[in-house]
Amino acid sequence: MRITCPHCGPRDLIEFTVLGEARTRPAVAVEDLDSPAAVDAFAAYVYDRANPAGIHREHWFHGFGCQTWLVVTRDTLNHAVLAVADVREERP
Amino acid sequence: MTFSAFALLKNAISGQTGWRPHWRKAEPKPHYDVIVIGGGGHGLATAYYLAKHYGVSNVAVLEKGWIGSGNAGRNTTIIRSNYLLSGNIPFYELSMKLWEGLEQDFNFNAMVSQRGVLNLYHSDAQRDAYVRRGNAMRLHGVDAELLSRDEVRRMAPYLDFDNARFPIQGGLLQRRGGTARHDAVVWGYARGADARGVDIIENCEVLGLRIEGGQVAGVETTRGVIGAKKVGMAVAGNASRVAAMAGLTLPIESYVLQAFVTEGIKPLVDGVITFGAGHFYISQSDKGGLVFGGDLDPFPSYAQRGSLATFTDVAECGMAMMPMLGRLKILRSWGGIMDMSMDGSPIIDRTPVDGLFLNAGWCYGGFKATPASGLTFAHLLATGDLHPAAMAYRLDRFASGTVIDEKGVGATPNLH
Numbered sequence: 375m376r377i378t379c380p381h382c383g384p385r386d387l388i389e390f391t392v393l394g395e396a397r398t399r400p401a402v403a404v405e406d407l408d409s410p411a412a413v414d415a416f417a418a419y420v421y422d423r424a425n426p427a428g429i430h431r432e433h434w435f436h437g438f439g440c441q442t443w444l445v446v447t448r449d450t451l452n453h454a455v456l457a458v459a460d461v462r463e464e465r466p
Numbered sequence: 467m468t469f470s471a472f473a474l475l476k477n478a479i480s481g482q483t484g485w486r487p488h489w490r491k492a493e494p495k496p497h498y499d500v501i502v503i504g505g506g507g508h509g510l511a512t513a514y515y516l517a518k519h520y521g522v523s524n525v526a527v528l529e530k531g532w533i534g535s536g537n538a539g540r541n542t543t544i545i546r547s548n549y550l551l552s553g554n555i556p557f558y559e560l561s562m563k564l565w566e567g568l569e570q571d572f573n574f575n576a577m578v579s580q581r582g583v584l585n586l587y588h589s590d591a592q593r594d595a596y597v598r599r600g601n602a603m604r605l606h607g608v609d610a611e612l613l614s615r616d617e618v619r620r621m622a623p624y625l626d627f628d629n630a631r632f633p634i635q636g637g638l639l640q641r642r643g644g645t646a647r648h649d650a651v652v653w654g655y656a657r658g659a660d661a662r663g664v665d666i667i668e669n670c671e672v673l674g675l676r677i678e679g680g681q682v683a684g685v686e687t688t689r690g691v692i693g694a695k696k697v698g699m700a701v702a703g704n705a706s707r708v709a710a711m712a713g714l715t716l717p718i719e720s721y722v723l724q725a726f727v728t729e730g731i732k733p734l735v736d737g738v739i740t741f742g743a744g745h746f747y748i749s750q751s752d753k754g755g756l757v758f759g760g761d762l763d764p765f766p767s768y769a770q771r772g773s774l775a776t777f778t779d780v781a782e783c784g785m786a787m788m789p790m791l792g793r794l795k796i797l798r799s800w801g802g803i804m805d806m807s808m809d810g811s812p813i814i815d816r817t818p819v820d821g822l823f824l825n826a827g828w829c830y831g832g833f834k835a836t837p838a839s840g841l842t843f844a845h846l847l848a849t850g851d852l853h854p855a856a857m858a859y860r861l862d863r864f865a866s867g868t869v870i871d872e873k874g875v876g877a878t879p880n881l882h
Contacts, residue, residue: 387775418715427720450857
C-alpha cells in the first residue's frame with residue numbers, strides 16, 4: 375500500500391503510524407474545564423469514535439519520512455486513499 | 467436428533483441417510499420477546515442460554531449472511547483464560563469452565579482440545595511480568611505454570627532458543643488452554659437454540675432500529691419489520707454501524723485482523739505457542755496446517771482483507787521464533803473485522819435506549835469468550851441485570867475512568 379505524502383511523495387505503508395480518527399479537541403475555556411459539559415465533551419473526545427463504513431478522516435504520522443502529522447482521507451470499505459494533507463493545512 | 471454411539475452405528479449401516487438438518491430455516495414472525503442481532507458464536511450462544519437457562523425461547527437470531535460467516539469462522543480457534551486484571555479473569559475463567567463442559571452440554575463435538583497455551587518470554591523484565599500474571603491467575607483459581615528454558619525446550623525443541631536478539635528464556639503455560647473447532651461451536655449452539663424454539667433467521671440484515679419514546683420497539687430488516695421489546699446487538703466489527711441506527715456512538719474502532727494457514731504437515735506443534743518479543747501465535751489444526759496470526763492491520767477497515775505489510779511483519783515474527791516455518795508454503799490467508807475497544811476489553815451492558823443491549827468490543831479475543839459472552843449476555847437480556855462475572859464490562863467505564871486495560875496502552879484501539 376502506498377501513501378502519497380505531500381512532502382515526500384509516494385511512500386510505503388510501513389513508514390507510517392496510524393493514530394485513528396482525526397478528531398478536534400473540544401474548545402473549552404480553562405475556567406470551564408471542570409464543568410459537567412466539559413467533562414462529557416472530553417470523555418467523548420478521548421473515547422468515542424464515529425467508526426464509519428466508508429469515508430474516514432484519520433491522523434497518520436510519517437515517522438520514517440518527514441515526521442509530519444498528516445490527515446489521510448480513506449474509504450474503510452476498500453482501503454482506497456482519497457486524499458493526504460499536512461495537518462497544519464487543515465487547521466485554521 | 468442427538469448424537470450417540472448408537473446413532474453413529476445406525477447411520478453407518480444405513481448409508482448415512484438418517485441425518486437431518488440441525489436447525490430449521492425459520493421465517494421471521496411479526497414479534498418476538500427478544501431479538502438477537504448477529505448469528506455468530508456470541509449471538510447464537512446468547513440465544514442458546516436464553517432458552518436453556520432463562521426459559522426465554524420466543525427469540526429470533528437475525529443474521530445478514532449465513533450463521534458463522536463472520537468472525538466466528540475467521541478466528542484462530544484459541545481458547546485460554548490467562549489474563550491479568552481482576553475485571554477479566556473471572557469472566558474468561560467462566561468461559562474456560564463452560565468450554566470444558568460444552569460438548570456434553572450441547573451434545574455436539576466441538577473438538578475442544580486442551581493442549582496448552584504457552585507464552586514465551588525473552589527477557590528478565592518479561593519473566594517478571596509473566597510471574598505477576600501467573601500469580602494473578604492462580605489467585606483466581608486458574609492454572610498457570612512458569613517454565614524454564616529447558617522445560618520449554620523439551621516441549622518445543624524446534625524454537626529458536628539462541629536467537630541473537632530474542633533468546634527464549636522460558637514461558638508461562640496454561641495447560642487448560644488450547645483450541646476448539648470454531649464452526650462446530652456455531653453449529654452446536656445453533657442446533658441447541660433451534661431445538662428449544664429459537665428462530666434462526668439467515669439472510670436477514672438489520673437496516674434500522676425502531677425506537678418509540680426512548681424504548682426499543684423492533685428492527686427493520688431486509689425481510690420486513692420484526693417487533694421486540696428487547697433487542698441485543700452481538701455484531702462484532704459492525705457494532706458501531708448498528709449502534710448508530712439508535713444514534714449511539716461507541717468507544718470502538720474497527721480493524722482487520724489477518725490469519726494464515728500453511729500446507730498440512732505431520733503433527734509438530736502441540737498446543738498454542740506465542741512469541742513474546744513480537745505479536746505472533748501459532749497452533750496446528752487437526753488437518754495438519756499450521757494456523758498463525760499476529761498484529762492488526764494498522765488502519766480502520768471494514769474490508770475483511772489485509773495488507774502485505776502486515777503479513778510481512780507476522781512472517782518475520784514467526785521466523786524469529788520458529789525458523790523452520792520458512793520451509794512451509796502458506797495456503798490461505800483471510801481477514802475478519804475486529805471491534806477494537808478503547809481499553810482492549812469488551813462491553814456487555816445496557817444502552818441509553820431502554821430495551822437495547824450491547825455486546826461488543828471483543829477486539830481479537832472474541833472466540834475464547836463465546837460461551838461466557840453468551841451466558842452473561844443472556845443473563846442481561848433476561849433479567850436486565852449485569853451478570854456477576856461480567857460486572858466490569860460496563861459502557862460507562864470509559865467516562866468514569868475505570869477502564870480494564872490489560873496492555874496499558876490507553877485509548878489507541880489499534881495497539882491493544
